[in-house]
Amino acid sequence: MRAKLYRSLIRLINGPATSRILLKFAYSDYSKFLIKPYAKFYQIxxxxxxxxxxxxxxxxxxxxxxxxxxxxxxxxKADTVSSPVDGVLEDCGEISPTSEIIVKGKRYSIAEMLGGTKTATTYIGGTYMILYLSPAHYHRIHSPADSEVISTYSIGERSFPVNRLGLKYGDAALSKNFRVVTELKHHNISLAMVKVGAMFINSVEMVNHHREWKKGEEVAYFSFGSTVILIFEKETFQLEETLTIPSEVRMGEKLGKFLYNK
Structure with a gap:
């Protein structure tokens, strides 16, 4: 019942018209007076x-x-994966044989998230990491490793909340929201970085269109708080032992390391 009520309310207020109005206001001079209160409220x-x-x-x-x-x-270090964002490591786990992940008790399809079963097959048995960005966080996105860009594409049209309430009561926001997927290759290891749009404003702006990404360089930014999902092939990634779930991480911080025995 709570989930249905939550979804109905979000759909009611989260339409294209609302998004356009909010985006237009956020870009306008009129929004400048909100900067200091915003910074104070979120302790930036x-x-x-x-x-x-x-x-x-x-x-x-x-x-x-x-x-x-x-x-x-x-x-x-060349063999480590650094956090692409400032955020909260909300979850980390294994991708099931049916290419699903379980987050906050809900199942998400990697095939739906990536836009195809063929692409998802690469990551069966692999590892996923979910990094949530609140309105208080820095919203630029950086490369997690030295990598070759294989492809970048967008999926979806509308976005819904990806905070803890959204993950608990929403309708599979991580795999259905507007998102920009970048497939990468580090040496012979495939990984994907999924940049998930948030409620009201879908915008994920890519600013780096090079074929090669260097670890730590800026590649994109969010126009609103959102989530980055990292996905690794089976037996190619090991989580940093000191990290707990959930925990705050900063851009550039070590998340784990690559395993080259693939």
Whole structure:
């Protein structure tokens, strides 16, 4: 009953018209007066921002802010996977033989998430990681490893909440929301990075269109809080032992390491 009520309410207020109005406002000069209250409410660290808070012309510009060059340390080892974002590691686990994952007690289809059974077959028995970005987090996305870009494509039209309530009561938001999938190859290991749009504003903007990505370099950004899912082939990734679920992680922090015995 709660799930049905939640989904009905979200669908009622989350339409194309609402999204356009919010996006237009966020880009406008009128939204500038919200920047300081927003920063205060979410306790955003102003010292690590690349620009002074007064210089941002709109709430969107502040939301997609960049950080100072030394604000994050990128794990430098060639065989490690670094976090592509600031966020919360909400879950990590194994992809089932039926290409499904279980998050907060709900099943999600990797085939649906990636847009095809053939693509999903690569990751059966592999590992998934879910990194949630709240409105308080830095919203630029970076490469998790030195990789070759195999393909980038988008799927879906509308987006619903991907916070804990959304994962608990929503209708498979991780595999149905608007999302941009980037398939990568690190040496002979395949991995996918799924950038999932959030409620109201679908926007996932790719800013790096090179065929080669270097670990830690910026590749995209969200225009609203959202989620990044990393997916690895079977027996090619080992989670960092010190990480617990859930836990806060920072962009560039070591999430685990590649296993080259594939």
């Amino acid at each position: 660290n102003l010292e690590e921002m690349h620009e002074d808070i007064k210089s941002y012309p709109s709430l969107h510009a502040f939301f997609t802010r960049r950080l100072k060059a030394q604000a994050r340390s990128i794990d430098s």
